[in-house]
Amino acid sequence: MLLYASVLLIVIGLYGLLTNRNVIKIILSLNVLEIGLNIFIITVGFLDLEEAIAPIITLQQRASVIVVDPLPQALVLTAIVIGVGTTAIGLSLAKKMYDKYHTFNLDEMGEE
C-alpha cells in the first residue's frame, strides 16, 4: 500500500514538473517527488516484514523481535537533509529571480 502511495507521489511530482511553469510550484513538485522517493526508500526496508519494528536499540534487547532493515532509514535521513538543502537553494534562487524579473512564472521571464 505504502509502496503504491510512494509511486503515486513520485508520479504526481513528475506531473507537477511537467506541467508547472511557476518557480515555486516547481520547487513544490520537486519536494513532492522527493517525499515520494523517501517513502519509497522506507518501504524497501519493510517489504517482506510487515510486523517488524523500527530498528531502535532499546534497553531490553529481545532476540525474538524482528527489526526492519536499518540502512534505508539511515539513507532517508540523509536524503531528507539533502532535499532540504536543495529546496533552500531553490527558494533563494526563486527570490533572486523575482528580484530580477518581478514574476515567478518562467514563461514571463522570457527566453534569453
Add this chain to the structure above:
Amino acid sequence: MMINILIGFGVALFGFVLQTSLGGINRKIIGRLQKRYGPKWYQEFLDIFKLLSKRAISHGWLFDFGVIMALGGIIATATFMPVTNSIVAFPNYDNFFIFVYLIAVGMLGMAMSASGSGNPYASIGVMRALTTMLAYEVPFMIVILTIIKLTGTSSITGIAEFQQLAGNNWFMIALPLGFIVSFMALMGMLGKKPFETYIAPAEIASGPMVEYGGKQLGMLFIMHEITVFIEVSLFVHLFLGGAENILIFLLKYAAVYTLVNLISNVYGRFKIDQVVKFFYKWPLLLAIVQAVIAVYLGWVI
C-alpha cells in the same frame, strides 16, 4: 635518317603545292558555280609570293616569333603525313595523335602571334577558333577511336592498309555514321561554312589574320595551305582507304576537298554558340552510337 627527313620536307612541300593549286582550281570551280569566271588556277601562288615580297609591319618580337612557330609547327606536322602507302617519311611514326597535337603547336603559335598583335578582333577570332575546335574534335575523335579499335593501330598508313586489305572496304562505307560525323568535323576543321565563324571577314575582319600583312601573312597563307593538306589527307587515309599510288591519292584528295568546298558554298554562317550546340547534338550522338555499334556490338559492314 637524313633521307627520311628530306622525304618529310618533300611531303610538306608537295602538300603546299598540291593544296595551293587545288585551292586555285577550286576557286575557279566555285566561280563557275556562281556564274563568274573565277581567277586563274595559280592565283593563290601569286598571292602568296606577292605577300612574301612585301615589306610589312610587326607588333613586337612575339608577333614574328608566333608566325615562325606556326609555320614551323605545321611543316613539322606535314612531314609525318603519308601520301601513299610507300611515300611516307617516317614509317611507323605516322601516329594519328601526332597530327592532332602537333598541329596544335602551329595553331598555338598563330593564336599567340595574333593575340600578341593587340587587336581585339584577333583575340576574338582565336577564341572562336578554339571554341569551334572544342566543338568538332570530340565527335571526330570518338570516330577515330572506333577506327583505331577496329584496326588495332593508330598509324595512318596502317589504317589505310587495313582498309585496302579488307578489299577496299573503306570506313566511309563500314562506318557510315562515323563518316557523316567526320565529314562535318572536317568542314569545321577547314573552317568552311557554316563553321567559318572564326574567320568571318565581314564580322571580325578575318579574326586572327586581322593585323597581318606582307611576309607574315604570306607565311600564314603557306601555313594554312599545308594545314588543309594535312587535314584533308588525314581524312582520305582514314575514311577513303588511303592510296596505293599517288594518282589515286590525288584523285581522292581532290574529290574530298572539292566536295567540301561545294557544300560550303551553299551555306550561311553559324553563330559560334550554334556551332558548339550543333556538334554536341547530333554528331556527338551519332559518333557514340557508331562507336557502340562497332566496338561493343561488333556490327561493322
Add this chain to the structure above:
Amino acid sequence: MSIVLLIAVPLFFAFLGIILKKAAPYFLLLVSFFNVLALGFISQGAIVIGGYSSFYGIQLVLNSYSLIGLYVVNTLFFVIVAINCFKHKKLSPILLISLAGLNGLLLTNDLFNLFVFMEIAGISAYLITTTTKDPKSTFNYLVLGTIGSSFYLLGLIILYAMFGVLNIRILGNIIEGVVTNKAAVALPFLFIFIGLGVETKLLPFNSWVKGILGKSNALTGPLVGAVYASAFAFVFGNLLRYLFVFSESLLLIVSILLVATILIGEAMAYASTKVREILLFSSIAQAGVAVLVFALGYYTWGTILIALNGFSKLILYLVVNIAVDQVKSDELSALKGLFVNNKLIGAGFSVATLSILGLPIFAGFIVKMNILVAMANTPKFFFVGVILLASLIEGIYFIKLLINFWFEQDQAPRVKYSYVVIYVTLVIALLITVFGVYLEPLNSIHSTLNLVKGVVMHG
C-alpha cells in the same frame, strides 16, 4: 596518509573558512594545492569508513583509475582556483566543499555515498554558478540536477531492494553472477544512467548546459566545463566498468542516446555562432564519446581520453571565458582576431584544439587512434563511423574557430591574459605535445590500468 584526508581536509577548511572569512581564499589555495601534493604520498588501496565490513560500510577505493581521476580533477581545480580565487572571495568555502564533493565522487565505492557526494558537488555547483548572475539558468540547473539525482536515488534503491548491497564492486559481481535475465535490472540501470546522464550532459537530459556554460565566466566555465565534466565522466566510467549490466533493449537505448548525443552535439556546435556555445555543445559530444567508449568496454583509453579532454577543455574554457569577460560578447565575429595580440595563448589554444580533434603529434591523436583500433577489432564499425563523422563536423567548426581567432579582418579585440593563464596554457599545451610524440607515459598508464582490473575488495 589516508585517502579520507582528500575529502576531510577541504571540508574542514571549508567550515573554518566560514568562520575566518578573510582567510578563506588562502585556505582554498592552500588546500587545493595540498590535495595535489598529497596525491603523491597516498598509497593505493581501499578503506571502509567506521570499521564495518566492506559489505555494509562505506568503502573508499584508491586505485590507479581513481588516482588518475584525482590527479586530473585536483590539478585542474587548483589551476582554476589559482586564477580565480581573489575574484570570488565569498565563494571560497563553497569551492572547498565542491572540491571535497568531487574527490568523494571519485573515491567512493558506495552507491548511496556517491549520491551524497553528487549532491554535495551539485549544490556547490549551483551556488558557484550564481556568479554568472543568471538565476534562471541556475534554477534550471538545480531542478534538472535534482531530478537527475532523484532518479539516480530511485535506481540505487531498487538495486538495493533487489540485492541488499550498495557496494559498487560487490553489487556488480553479484549481478554478474546471479542475474540471468538482464532485462530484470534494466530499469534501475536506466534510472542510474539517466541520473548520471544529467550531470554528464548527455542528450536529451542536458538542457541546463546551455544556460550554465553558455553564460559562463572565467570561473564557472572551466570549473563546470572541465572539472565537473571530467569528474562525472570518471564516475560514469567507474560505474560502467564495475556495475553496469546491459540488457539488449537497454544497450540499444543507451547506444541510441549516446550516438544522438555525439552527432547532434556536434551538429549543434556547428550551428552555433557563439564561442561559448560552440565549446559547450562540443563538450556534450565529447562527453558522449567518453561514455560510449566506457560503455563499449574500452576502459583504459577511455580514462586517458577523459583526462586529456579535461586538460584541453580547461585551456579552451579559460581562454574563451577570459576573452568573453573582457570583450563582453561571445559572438565569434566579436572575438575575431583574438590571438593576433596573444600569440602564446593562441598557440596553446590551437594545440589543445588540435589535440581534441585528434590530429597527430598531439596526445589526442594517440588516444583516438587507440580507441578506434580497439573498436575496429571488436569489431564495432558502426561506432567507428559515428566517431569519425562526429570528428569531421567537430573539425570543421573548430578549425573555423581557430582561423577566426588567428586572422582578423579590421580590428582585433584587445584581451589581456594574466601570466598565470599564459603559463598554464603553455605548460598544458607542451604536455599534450610531448605525450603525443613520446608515447611511453601513455602506454604505461594504459598497462597499469589494465593490470588493476581485478580490484581490491577487502578493507
Add this chain to the structure above:
Amino acid sequence: MASLELLLIFTLISGVIAYLVGKVHPKTGSILTIIVSGIVFASLAYFGLNEQLLTKVSYLPYISFIQTPLAIFFGVLVSFVFFMVSFFNPYFIDKYTYKAVYSLLYLLSLAGIIGIFFTDNFMTLFFFFELVVWSSLFLIPLGRDEEVSVWYFGFSVFGSFALLSAILLMQSVTGTFDITTGLQAVSGFNRLSVFILLLIAAFAKLGAFPLHYWLPKVLTDSPDPVTSIFSGGLEKLGAFIAVLGLVKLVPTGFFIDVMDMYLTHYILAILGSLTIIGGTVMAIRQDDAKKLLAYSSMSNGGYIIVALSLGSSAGISGGLYHIIAHAIASTAAFLAIGAVARQTNTTKMSELGGMLHKMPITYMVYLIAIISMAGIPPMGGFISKWLIFQGVINKGLILVAAATFFGSIGSFLYVFRPLAALFLGQELPQFKETIKEAPIVMLIPMVILSLLNIVTGVYPTNILAYINTLLVDLNIVQLDITRWTIVGTNGTLNPALIAVMFALGVFIAFIIFISLKKSRKVELMDTYTAANFIYTEELLHYSVDFYAPIERLYEPYIHFMKKFYQALANKVREVGALVKYYIFTSKPEVATFFIMLVIAILLWGDLV
C-alpha cells in the same frame, strides 16, 4: 643524408630552427626553407634513385621505413616541387601575417611528405597524412581568404577518415598494419570496402569529382607559393593513395568483358571523366588566372584517375607519367602566375594585360608550361596523354574517351586564356612603368621547371624506364620502350623525332622569315580598328568574358555540386538548430519530459 630517419628528424628540427630564426628575421627563416628542402630533395633523389636510402630506425619509436620504387617516385617528385617552390618563399614572406610560422609549417609539411611515402605501416602513414593536413591547413589562410581552409579541412579530413576506416577495416581483418601484407591479405567483400574507402581518400586528396569542391577554392585563395605546393605536391598524395588502391589492391567483382575491366574500375573511370569535364568546363569560365589553373589541376587529377583505373601498362605508366608531367607543368604555371601576382598584386585577367613586354621570361615559362598542360608535343604532357589515350582506346571506353578528348581540347581553350588576356594583348598603362621582370632567384625554379618540361617531352626514356621498374613492383606488365621510342599497343611514338622535326620546321620557317624583307616595328596601339580612333589601351584589350559564347551554354548547370555541399552544411546546421531549439530551453519540464520518454521507451521495449 641517406638515412630516412635522419632526414625526417633533420626536416623537423630545421622547421623549428626556421621558426626561431624567422622570429628574428623572417627572410632568413624562409631562406632556410630553400636550403632544407634542397637537401631533402637532393638526398632523396641521389640516394633514392640509387636505391641506397637507409631505412633503419634508431631514434624514432613506432616508425619504420621501407624503400619502394613507388615511394621514391613520389618522394623525389614532391620534394622536388617543394624545393622549387621554396625559392619563392623569401619574396612572399613579407605578405604573410605570421612569417615565422610559415617556414615552420612549410617544413613540417615536407617532413610529413617524407613520412607518408616511405613508411611501410598504415598507421604511420595516417599519422603523417594528418600531419600534412593540418600543417598545410594553416598555410592557406595566410593568403586571401581564411574561410577556404575550413572547406579544405572538411574534405581533407573526410578523405583521411575514409583512409582511416580502410586501415582499421584492413587491420581488423588481417591483423596487421603493414601496407604490403595488409593489402594482399584482405579479401572478398572487405577488399571491395577497403578499395572504395581508399579511393574516397584518394578522390578527396586529389580533388576529384564529387569531392573536388575544395580544390579550386584552396588553390585560388592560398598564397601563391602554397598554391604551387598544393597543385604540384600535396594533391599528388591523392594519386599515391589511388595507386595503392587501384593498382595494389584490385578488388574482384563484376567484370565487364567487352571493356576488359572491372565494374568498380569503370565507375572510377567515369568519375574521373566527370572530373575532367567539370574541371575543364569550370576552368574555361574563370576570370582569375589562379582559379583557372586550379580547375585545370582538378581536370588533370581526373586524367590521373582515369589512367590508373585502366589497369593496363599503358594506362598506369601514362598515369604515373602524367603525375610527373602535371606536377612540373602546373608548378611552373602557378609560379609564373605567382610571379605576376607579386609584381602586380592581382591575378584577375580582366585587370591585367600585356605582361609579356615587361616579363618575357615569365611569359616563356608560362608558355612552355601550358603547352605541356595542354598535351602538345614536344612537352611532357604529350607523352602522358598519348599513353593515356592508348590505354583508353585499347579498352574501347567510349564515354571515358569522349571525356578525355573533351578535356584535352578544352585545355587548349583554358590555358590560352591567361596567355592572351594576361600576357598578350595591349599593355595596360598602369603596368607600363612600374612592372619589372621577376627577381632572378624567382626565375631560377621557373627556368629549371621549363627545361624539365621540355626534357620530359623530348627524352622520356629514363623516367619511363624507372616507371617500368615501378610497374614490376606493382605486378604489371612493363611498357615496351626503347632508347628513343615508346611502343604502345596501337602505335609507336618517337618523341625525340617529333622534337627534332619541330625544331627543323621552325628553323625552316625562321630561314624563310629572315630571308625576306625586314618588317617595320609599330606600336601596339597602331592596329586595325575599322576606321575608329581609339586611344585607350583597355578598349583594345579583349580579356573580359573571354569565352562568353560557350560559357552561356552551360552556365545554368554548373553550380549543382556547390549547392549540394552548401545544402549539406545547412542540413547539419538545421538539425543542430532544431535540437537546440527544442531541447535547450531554460524550462525544466522539457528535460523531464525526455527523461520520462526514455523510461517509457525502455518499459515499452521490455514489455513488448
